[in-house]
Amino acid sequence: LGHGAGGQLMAELLNDVITPHLAAPVEDAAVVPFGAARAVLSTDGFVVTPRFFPGGDIGSLAVHGTVNDLAMRGAAPVALCLAYVIEEGLPTAELRAVTASVAAAARAVGVPVVTGDTKVVNRGCADGLFVTTTGLGRLHPAARVSATRGRRGDVVLLSGPIGAHGTAILTAREGLGLASDVASDSRPLHRLVAAMLDAGGEDVHALRDPTRGGLAAALNELAAAGRIGIECDEPAVPVPAAVASACDLLGLDPFEVANEGCLVALVHPRAAQRVLAAMRARPEGADATVIGEATAGPPGRVTARTLVGSHRIVDLPLGEQLPRIC
């Protein structure tokens, strides 16, 4: 298996090996009928090296990641479960620090960690610490968001700058001397989503957090699921200068770098300005902006209008960097 970085190889793994057995849909969280209420359930496993990085750590990331997966379905978190797989030899102090971080992040989110599980495995059977969080959420009454609901004409909104998380992780992991410039954007997005749904209701068609595979993967998934084209305006996509220069040097495409604190939304044009204003009224959406629109297609095709006016195809990232230049 060489599928770690997300993108195309991961998509093939899911489509060919896993999804056929489970009939799992394209969403990051599932709405489950639960009596009269509609509950939302999501789970995510976290492995990250290093476990502590500028802007966060594996504990806060595990909380934010699952909270955000619930939020992308239009749900607010109600409860979290936490599971550790610990490699023998992990310093107790480190586990304590991670757990404190989980607790702090959950407190800030406003969600209790209600249960959990801890396993210790032999040396070599895990890389230090794996964290799995499962979240139960309550659907926003006005939420009808689904990756499949994108429609031609929808406005594409982005809640904030891209590229920070993946760049921070890579520079911290490899000690590349750029770490001080860039910190992860890891943060919870459920309040931002609630504000968007309050403002836009059903007109908020689809939400995606551009985590692994970055904005490129998120837009491709939305385009494929909605059978639409997405045309975005490259100069309109905010990339912090420090991220841009680090990406140039490291040979990363900011569109393909992971984020943990922003989202893209497909919104009916009649509600776009209202939703945008609601986003900008929140700190995590202060830099929200329109980055493009959904088109008739070809279905699944994502393009970016470049600074010089040509249209480059934004493809699902491969999951590893292989130069295509001959």
Add this chain to the structure above:
Amino acid sequence: MAADRSVEIEVRGTVQGVGFRPFVHRLATAHGLAGDVRNAGGTVVIRLRGDGAGVASFLRRLAAEAPSAARVGDVRARDLPVGAVPVGGFRIGGSTTSAVGVREVPPDLATCPDCRAELADPTDRRYRYPFVNCTACGPRATIIDDLPYDRVRTAMSTFPLCAACAAEYAAPADRRFHAEPVACPDCGPRLCWWPGGVEGAEAFAAAVAALEAGSVVAVKGIGGYQLLCDAADAHAVAHLRAAKHRPRKPFAVMVPDLAAARRLAALSPAQERVLSGPAAPIVLAVRRPGTPLAAGVCGGSAEIGLFLPYSPLHHLLLAALDRPLVVTSGNVSGAPIVVDDAVARAALGTFAAGILGHDRPIRSRYDDSVVRLLGDRTTVLRRARGLAPAPVPLPVPAREPVLAVGAQLKHTVTLAVGTRAVPGPHTGDLSDAAAYQAFTDTVERLCRWHAVTPHVVAHDLHPGYLSTRFARSHEGRRIAVQHHHAHVAAVAAEHGITGPVLGVAYDGLGLGDDGTLWGGEILLATLTGYRRLARFARAPLPGGESAVRHPARTALGHLYGAEELGGARPDPRDAAVLWHTVDPRTAATVRELVARRVNAPLASSAGRLFDTVSALLGLCATATYEGEAAVLLETAAAPYGPVPALPWRLANRDGLLVYDPAPTLRAVLAHGGAAGEVAAAFHTTVAEVTEALLTEAARATGVRTVCLGGGVFANRRLTTDLLDRLPRAGFTVHIGASVPSNDGGISYGQAAVAAALSAKE
């Protein structure tokens, strides 16, 4: 009277759209033969009745005297019962669409001497008419909707013929008999000028005035819009460069005639023949010093790309302005040449003073072709207008139709049916949405025109090429062809070779079968397979593609992380010139990327070694177009004649012979001489190394036939050296002639491999 005989003759080849049927009519009439001729699918079918001697003479002269633009391939005659062909006159029949088999789309043809004479003749009804053409010249592939090639299936279908044109079109003896794009000022397309909307001669005058005033003008050409400006006007050239976002890549220059071409470059008779031939490509020739052109027209190249007017409109413009003009494809950096009127106004109208357009639509996008002559060898660097989509033979026929989808940059596709491969026009960088659209349109058209559904799709190994992803979405059989095998197979197949060859694949980057990037390879290859015999040393590319854009980083990759092969390594501290172009923080990060193998893929690339040397000599730290570092290295070497090689060594690694450039790079850093002299010595080094690798490969395999393929052979100095040195060492050497050595030839190579593989089953 001699014995009466009736025959049916089927003629294959480039026989439609080139005045072939009127020629047959004249020939048959001259022999007193009765019968008829008609287009059937892609072939021409002739029925004759007359005396046996006349029929035999007709058959002898058919191929020998065919019109210059025709290429008569297969001629098959069979006798019919004498009564099957009626006596009486000889008729030209219409087209039948029922026949199947390979059909040919005729390439566009430069304006012929007869039409040029009419253009300049004040008494002619087509005097100064910018769309004059005849069966021997004019647009073809760019206006065709479908086959058979008849006016109703072209962009001319909306221009009903006037009585005078209709008479010419219907008269068998006329030069315009069935000239499908025939037109005149009364019934044909008209010029227009935007903005403002004036037409005809006024539109032309507006364009000429704007060009004289030093502006950039967009002109709707044969296969796409072009951007023109006075090549001697530095302001105009600078404006064009800024607007196109093309800071240094050389521009092509169109000159009024051969005499003007000779003033800019020393031309051989062979170069002059190609320049003034019916394909009228851009010809790369060594530039004369001290030309009146604005600095920067040719970028940093020692060559100049020259071409002659090839459409009546170009003839009129060049005659009116009587000076060299920059004529470059109408696009902005990254996008393909514009063919659509509305797109032209949106994309080019923002910086061009105006657009000289017309109302004949362009059906297919065709850039100008680019050709270079190496002695008497013609090598096509870009196979487009005037050349594509003429077929290229395949030595092993495709048992079922094969679609080969090419690579990623300089992209082409090839459809192979039977013994013929039809390479489509150059569509550019596939990551551009419009180029990708042109790619899928070309696939659709080629399949429709040739009435086939390909069941076999051949593609590259690289999973990230959009062509590979297209292939993966295709139902049916897929054949993955390694990039450099395709490069070598293209050369072998074009020269009709199926047996084993020693393939020298010197390239930028292509994915190897071992997961590393290749590009400095010696392969023992047949059309159906290959074995890697030798390679260049591996070095990391820090930051992947970003290293390709920044040759200084490629050089750092070589200095910090090249494969250890036993030779003494160059010391990064000695790279004094390089350090002027890289800031220490960048270098520190690059060093970490290399040390930790983070996003630093390994490449055994010859092209990247040229980049490295170029950067070490301070010639190119950052490239603005593909191959710029190598172009600047070659240009620096140009003033130097033969220069002895720098030191080099070969090593053995995992059963492969490996060129270790460590001593070469040490010598580059230690050399006290001029950069150009070192550059020249480096070229000699690569040639010497190649000969040594081939000598060893020939000793091991007994094979002495060599095929040179890959983008590095765009380097004139290296290629000329090898074409000279290898035959003296007892090798037979081949290089791409009508199929590009660069990635434009990949699809043809893939098609040749896939056809040979499917034939083996």
